[in-house]
Amino acid sequence: MGFLNNLINGLSLGSIYAVIALGYTLVYGIAKMLNFAHGDVIMVGGYVVFVFMTQMGFNSYLSILISVIVCTLLGITIEKVAYKPLRQASSLAVLITAIGVSYFLQNMALLIFGEKPKNFTSVVKIPNISLFDGQIVIAGETTAAIVVSIVIVVALSLFVNKTKSGRAMLAVSEDKDAAQLMGINVNSTISLTFAIGAGLAAIAGVLLCSAYPTLSNTTGAMPGIKAFVAAVFGGIGSIPGAMIGGILIGIIEILGRAYISPQLADAIVFLVLILVLMFKPTGILGKKISEKV
Numbered sequence: 001m002g003f004l005n006n007l008i009n010g011l012s013l014g015s016i017y018a019v020i021a022l023g024y025t026l027v028y029g030i031a032k033m034l035n036f037a038h039g040d041v042i043m044v045g046g047y048v049v050f051v052f053m054t055q056m057g058f059n060s061y062l063s064i065l066i067s068v069i070v071c072t073l074l075g076i077t078i079e080k081v082a083y084k085p086l087r088q089a090s091s092l093a094v095l096i097t098a099i100g101v102s103y104f105l106q107n108m109a110l111l112i113f114g115e116k117p118k119n120f121t122s123v124v125k126i127p128n129i130s131l132f133d134g135q136i137v138i139a140g141e142t143t144a145a146i147v148v149s150i151v152i153v154v155a156l157s158l159f160v161n162k163t164k165s166g167r168a169m170l171a172v173s174e175d176k177d178a179a180q181l182m183g184i185n186v187n188s189t190i191s192l193t194f195a196i197g198a199g200l201a202a203i204a205g206v207l208l209c210s211a212y213p214t215l216s217n218t219t220g221a222m223p224g225i226k227a228f229v230a231a232v233f234g235g236i237g238s239i240p241g242a243m244i245g246g247i248l249i250g251i252i253e254i255l256g257r258a259y260i261s262p263q264l265a266d267a268i269v270f271l272v273l274i275l276v277l278m279f280k281p282t283g284i285l286g287k288k289i290s291e292k293v
Contacts, residue, residue: 004136006258007251012142012211014250015149019204020227021234021242022156023197029237030173030193033083033094037101038201039224041078043109045071045202046209046219050118060123067202075198076191083194084187102221109217122210141211148207152200153243160239169193173237222266226253229273235283244284 020042027035045067052063082101086094126140160166171179172189180186201220208223209215226249234245249269256268276283 002258006254008136008138008142010251010254011247012139012145012250013254014230014247015145016204016207016211016246017223017227017230017250018149018243018246019152019200019207020223021231021246022152022239023200023204024228024231025234025236025238025242026156026169026193026197026200028231030169031083031190032173034091034098034228035078035083035194035197036095036098036224036228037078037082037105038197039220039222039227040102040105040109041071041074041198041201042205042208042220042224043215043217044074044105045205046120046215047109047113047118048202049123049206049209050120050215053121053123060125064123064203064206067206068199071202071205072195072199075194075201078198079191079194084190106217106221113217115216117214117216120209120213120215122213123206124210139211141207145207145211148203149243149246152203153239156196157239165189165192226266226269229269233273233276233283235285238283238285241283241285 020038023038023041024035027033027038048067048070049060049063052058052066053060058066078101082097083094086097122141124140124144126143128140129138129143130136131138160169168179168184168189169192171182171184172186176186179189204223204227205220209219227246230245230249231242232245233249234241234243236242249272252272253265253269257265260268
């Protein structure tokens with residue numbers, strides 16, 4: 001039963017990675033920008049819930065709602081202040097700016113909350129599920145992570161493919177100039193993309209801190225990097241690809257930690273990514289785009 005328990009834990013962690021990866025895949029797929037500050041928005045979301053629950057006495061649902069709103073506004077602000085002026089700049093300039101924003105958020109959290117990690121109280125109220133006379137226990141946090149990730153992927157897919165704003169996103173992802181000529185407000189569409197991605201980061205932060213109840217200024221750093229790996233693994237720009245990539249990365253990490261080495265678990269994740277990209281550079285569901293010269 002040990003393997004099944006590890007597999008369930010991998011699904012739980014992978015579902016969280018999938019929610020984070022959706023933010024990366026949305027922003028890159030539409031704005032063609034790698035927002036490496038995305039992981040730190042997760043940390044901000046966790047701190048907002050922590051403050052409103054422990055210091056202001058709000059209930060968990062209201063705290064999560066406030067966290068989503070704060071992170072959404074933060075995402076829009078980051079896009080307007082840091083990324084919008086760099087629309088025509090090189091990828092290197094955008095990358096350096098994203099790293100700068102990431103360190104800015106981390107150090108602001110360090111100044112406000114200090115170095116000592118906070119104990120995060122889980123917001124999940126779902127009871128544990130016991131199977132096979134207690135040999136397998138599915139934690140409520142695991143159930144919540146899996147269900148929430150599935151709901152978000154389905155809702156996001158419907159939004160992108162069925163709504164006017166979603167179709168505008170698809171048009172901007174194909175060709176910004178052509179979309180603008182067709183009357184689409186490119187700036188608003190990109191801002192909406194960042195807003196959705198940041199809102200998802202807040203939800204991911206709550207799920208992550210509920211499953212691993214420690215919160216610090218670097219909480220979102222490594223999960224953010226692994227979620228980016230998941231987005232690339234699944235095919236960056238693909239919503240189902242982000243889901244598949246996140247789950248696979250989570251399972252690989254947990255199984256690697258359990259059966260190979262806890263110290264090498266992270267290295268194994270990146271090694272698998274390298275191997276996959278050697279044979280399929282676009283990722284599992286990514287599509288090769290031919291450019292006309």
